Amino acid sequence: MFISPAYAQTAGGSSDFLFQLVPILLMFVIFYLLLLRPQQQKVKQHREMVANLRRGDTVVTAGGIVGKVTKVRDDNEIEVEIADNTRVRVVKGTVAEVRARGEPVKESA
Numbered sequence: 001m002f003i004s005p006a007y008a009q010t011a012g013g014s015s016d017f018l019f020q021l022v023p024i025l026l027m028f029v030i031f032y033l034l035l036l037r038p039q040q041q042k043v044k045q046h047r048e049m050v051a052n053l054r055r056g057d058t059v060v061t062a063g064g065i066v067g068k069v070t071k072v073r074d075d076n077e078i079e080v081e082i083a084d085n086t087r088v089r090v091v092k093g094t095v096a097e098v099r100a101r102g103e104p105v106k107e108s109a
C-alpha cells in the first residue's frame with residue numbers, strides 16, 4: 001500500500017527486457033548468415049576473377065557481349081575483340097563471366 005506504482009512496475013523488468021531482445025538478435029544473426037555473408041563471398045569471387053583476367057581469355061560482359069581479351073590496358077580496362085578487327089575497350093568490373101581461359105603469354109627471352 002505504501003509502495004509507489006512506478007517502483008512496483010519496474011521490479012523484475014530487466015529479465016523481461018532480455019527475453020524480448022533475444023528474438024531480435026536472433027533475426028540479425030539469421031539475416032547475416034542467409035543474406036550478407038553469401039553476397040560478400042560472391043563479391044570476393046568476382047573481384048578475384050577480374051584480377052586474374054589475362055590476354056586470350058574468352059569473356060562475357062554484363063551487357064552480354066562475348067569476346068576475347070586482346071590486351072589488359074591497366075587496372076581498370078581491358079581490350080576485347082568482339083569480331084574480326086573489331087576491338088572495344090571494356091571496364092574490367094563489367095565482366096560477368098570468363099568462359100575459357102587462354103594460354104599463358106609466352107615471353108620472349
